[in-house]
Amino acid sequence: MDNSNNGQQIQPTAPVGGSNTGTILCIISLICKLFAPVATGIAVFILDYIDGSTVIDVINSILYSLVGAADIAAWVLVIVARVKYKNTFSLVLLIIYLVLLALFVIGTIILVVACISWLQSCHID
Amino acid sequence: MIIPETTLHLYAPIVFISILIGVFAACALMHKAGVSRQTVLYTALLTFVMIVVVSFMMSVILNGSIFKIGFVGAGGALGLMLGAVISALIHREKVPDSVAAWIVSAPLMYALSKVACHVTGCCNGIPYDGPLHVAYESRGGASFFPVQLTETVVFTLIFVIGLVLYLKLTNRMRAAVITVVLSCIAKVGLEYLRESHIGKTVSGYQILVIVLAVIFIAISIPVGKISEE
Secondary structure (H helix, E strand, O other), X not given: OOOXXXXXXXXXXXXXXXXXXXXXXXXXXXXXXXXXXXXXXXXXXXXXXXXXXXXXXXXXXXXXHHHHHHHHHHHHHHHHHHHHHOOHHHHHHHXXXXXXXXXXXXXXXHHHHHHHHHHHHHHHO | OEEOHHHHHHHHHHHHHXXXXXXXXXXXXXXXXXXXXXXXXXXXXXXXXXXXXXXXXXXXXXXXXXXXXXXXHHHHHHHHHHHHHHHHHHHOOOHHHHHHHHHHHHHHHHHHXXXXXXXXXXXXXXXXXXXXXXXXXXXXXXXXXXXXXXXXXXXXXXXXHHHHHHHHOOOHHHHHHHHHHHHHHHHHHHHHHEHHHOOOOOOXXXXXXXXXXXXXXXXXXXXXXXXXX
16 A cells, blocks of 8 residues: 655555444443453452352452453454544543553562462471 | 372462463563564453463363362363453454464373372372372272373473464464364363263263363354455
């Protein structure tokens, strides 16, 4: 595809009414992102302390599936908003999600290393 | 080979590094196919997130508790497949080539991540004391078949075969399908060398792997026909 016009790059334009759609997508994305920690909190602090029955296991599995699905939906929506509508809100959200992702990866590694070191020190003692 | 107990903390860093190396390989293949830098970047981001999230999700669902969260190979494979397909459908830029790049890179991620299993002993092969056996201090020095290292070698070979096919074939989805079929056969076959498989004819995990392979082959047909908007 030729994007040049007398030597000038043609910038891709956002679709008509795209600003509103982009903002709505970003808001839904944010709600999905916030759902994950809330649902995880419910699962960890309420359901996991109830003695395991089949019903509780099923509820837990559904809840964890929703947490993962909501997180994935948040990413998909913000990327769609960024790619198709190119609004500033989507850029800000994307940067926040990236920072959270980096913190999650680093946090997971530190947590695993710390837990194992702690368990091994207990074992040696 | 005796693996000391102090190597457990290497698990998470090795798995994350394996995923990142696979992501770089897929990005390089997408770039080679002529996909734009923006599409490569967003695809890498979404697919990385989906590999980790779906893998964690599957581990929690299979184990029934969030306290048993961890990496599951089949979950990672499903996440990669979904991430690559969803990204390709968002961007609509060289869809078959983009999806195939990720599928071809998947065996590399799996092969490298198995090094983490080997050094930590989170899983092990059948009892075996022949050449190249592996023993873990954490298991009282018992000897096992080096199934994880075998998986590393086998899946690295599958990656090389997939890579050559990706670069040679005009229809790159065909390279992806061949990679998936080879990976499925290898994974199902190598499960028989695991201690956890003793006494079973076919395990639930083997069925899951076969189902994932069939799903990918089924979706590869419409995905292969998608052209750019």
